[in-house]
Amino acid sequence: MTFSGWRRYTLALFITAAIFGTAFYVAYLFNEARVADIRATEDQISIDLQSSETQYELLGSLTCSYASSNEGNPVLSDELNTLANQLTYAEDTLGSENSQVIQLKEQYSLLEIQDYLLLEKLSMQCGTHPIYILYFYSNAGDCSSCGEEGDVLTYLRETYPTLRVYSFDYHLDLSALKTLIELHTIAPTLPALIINSRLPVYGFKSVDDILKIAPGIAKLSTTTPTSSPTANTEF
Numbered sequence: 001m002t003f004s005g006w007r008r009y010t011l012a013l014f015i016t017a018a019i020f021g022t023a024f025y026v027a028y029l030f031n032e033a034r035v036a037d038i039r040a041t042e043d044q045i046s047i048d049l050q051s052s053e054t055q056y057e058l059l060g061s062l063t064c065s066y067a068s069s070n071e072g073n074p075v076l077s078d079e080l081n082t083l084a085n086q087l088t089y090a091e092d093t094l095g096s097e098n099s100q101v102i103q104l105k106e107q108y109s110l111l112e113i114q115d116y117l118l119l120e121k122l123s124m125q126c127g128t129h130p131i132y133i134l135y136f137y138s139n140a141g142d143c144s145s146c147g148e149e150g151d152v153l154t155y156l157r158e159t160y161p162t163l164r165v166y167s168f169d170y171h172l173d174l175s176a177l178k179t180l181i182e183l184h185t186i187a188p189t190l191p192a193l194i195i196n197s198r199l200p201v202y203g204f205k206s207v208d209d210i211l212k213i214a215p216g217i218a219k220l221s222t223t224t225p226t227s228s229p230t231a232n233t234e235f
Contacts, residue, residue: 133193142190149205198213
């Protein structure tokens with residue numbers, strides 16, 4: 001190869017390396033910005049949850065009128081749902097074993113548990129009867145139907161906006177989640193569902209199956225879902 005040929009080869013190699021380096025750097029910055037955005041959302045939800053708990057303590061029974069006007073949904077289902085979608089993106093982009101993704105999932109699970117406990121507290125205090133589903137899944141390869149179950153629950157959540165769906169990674173190493181699993185005696189036979197404090201049910205459940213278990217869901221106010229069950233609740 002001539003000297004000029006080597007120069008062209010070296011220049012082409014340098015340009016290619018620069019392009020790939022720039023692409024990787026931009027992707028890194030984008031992912032970092034995405035994670036920062038997710039953390040900011042989590043922090044805001046945490047503040048709002050604490051605010052709602054403080055409001056409950058301050059107002060006592062007066063909070064019941066607020067709970068009734070919101071059909072038993074005292075806190076931020078829309079924000080939690082948005083965060084779930086953001087975490088799904090983060091896991092798809094960074095990988096389920098990424099340390100940042102795991103930390104975000106732990107924080108999100110704690111926020112879900114806080115929301116669930118506040119919902120239970122208001123239900124006992126105010127006599128409201130919200131309908132909620134605790135969904136335990138795994139993405140460790142030991143639950144072949146968890147993805148399909150997540151699709152079903154996302155569809156129900158979109159169809160019935162006041163239906164609370166709390167999704168938990170069964171294998172997440174989080175003490176509060178482990179306590180929740182122990183309290184409800186959830187076996188590692190996944191997917192597993194608890195609907196309004198009933199005994200857990202295991203295995204894939206279709207939309208019709210869940211509506212038979214909890215016919216009250218069909219009485220909730222509805223909206224038109226964007227599609228049939230395709231979006232995934234788990235992350």
